[in-house]
Amino acid sequence: MIEVEIKGYADRSLKKLLDERYKVADVRLQEDIYFSHPCRDMRQTDEALRIRVERRKKEEVASLTYKGPRVDEKSKTREEIEVGITDPRGLKMILERLGFRVIAHIRKRRTIYSTEGFKLSFDEVDGLGCFVEVEEKVKSLKGYQERRDKLLNFMKDLGISRLERRSYLELMLDKLTKG
Amino acid sequence: MIEVEIKGYADRSLKKLLDERYKVADVRLQEDIYFSHPCRDMRQTDEALRIRVERRKKEEVASLTYKGPRVDEKSKTREEIEVGITDPRGLKMILERLGFRVIAHIRKRRTIYSTEGFKLSFDEVDGLGCFVEVEEKVKSLKGYQERRDKLLNFMKDLGISRLERRSYLELMLDKLTKG
Numbered sequence A, B: 001m002i003e004v005e006i007k008g009y010a011d012r013s014l015k016k017l018l019d020e021r022y023k024v025a026d027v028r029l030q031e032d033i034y035f036s037h038p039c040r041d042m043r044q045t046d047e048a049l050r051i052r053v054e055r056r057k058k059e060e061v062a063s064l065t066y067k068g069p070r071v072d073e074k075s076k077t078r079e080e081i082e083v084g085i086t087d088p089r090g091l092k093m094i095l096e097r098l099g100f101r102v103i104a105h106i107r108k109r110r111t112i113y114s115t116e117g118f119k120l121s122f123d124e125v126d127g128l129g130c131f132v133e134v135e136e137k138v139k140s141l142k143g144y145q146e147r148r149d150k151l152l153n154f155m156k157d158l159g160i161s162r163l164e165r166r167s168y169l170e171l172m173l174d175k176l177t178k179g
Helices: A014-023 A088-097 A139-158 A168-178 B013-019 B089-097 B139-157 B169-176
Strands: A004-008 A023-036 A049-054 A060-070 A078-085 A099-114 A119-125 A130-139 B003-009 B022-035 B050-056 B060-072 B078-085 B099-115 B120-127 B129-138
Touching: A004 A014, A004 A139, A014 A099, A014 A119, A014 A130, A023 A168, A049 A088, A078 B060, A078 B089, A088 A099, A088 B060, A088 B078, A099 A168, A099 B120, A130 B129, A139 B003, B003 B013, B003 B139, B013 B099, B013 B129, B022 B169, B050 B089, B089 B099, B099 B169, B129 B139
Parallel strands: none
Antiparallel strands: A004 A130, A023 A049, A023 A099, A049 A060, A060 A078, A099 A119, A119 A130, B003 B129, B022 B050, B022 B099, B050 B060, B060 B078, B099 B120, B120 B129
């Protein structure tokens, strides 16, 4: 499976448009904590380690995610291993004892819309602004290009012209280092 | 809280005696996977990282545990942080991606007896033999010595003369390195 994922800069007024056009499937408050490795520059190796605590309607769900290096220049395809955890605070303590350090906190409010065939969400990210993300899983590279073009057109129709390939973590780290 | 813990070598015939004297509270099959750190000699720093999968009567429970260095020479007191996990295989993969390596598998069958005031268990450890472990938590160092002597007497009464301060991990690693 290949993941087609496109992200673009948006403003709050676009959320109104999406709210009118689509049904809101879910609103999630996501708090992501990213860690540095005790002896490996994960920015160089293009890896990431994250604890996510997600507040949904009534429940709180937490997970630990490892993201491997992106496999090519053109897509964001990468290995992702995610496991559910019951005690994010305890796991953070264990990681810190092992020499991992918190490098970024990313908090966002993600509104997920009901759409057919692809995932559509509006992200309000603390300190970074608003983004629209579309995502779809396809089986082959041929299907990949076709779907990518369709999703690109979808973004264009929404009036989104500025796309962003960097992850929120990269955007946050770039902001922190460049000021 | 201070943990008083004494472990001694036993043989299978002792289990019969314990079965007669005490009620079996639980039997647990524990499979422990210990990891080495990507850039720290945890044997030198006296730390340990373990994934445990425990099969109880009907359920399977898994956890991740970090053990810090023992704080003094005389007791086994050390920081221990344990969190519940839902996917031990996934977490093992994440740890391996981060450079942690499996250094030992320790499988044991732990029989836990109902006793008053302290924990009593009989461990049958694959490749290491049988052990009796007694454990009690006390509030002060004064209480500690008194309880330790009482537990030492308890072991003596059972006919256990050879005590062992090393953890199962240390015993296994010593066995593996010394052959």
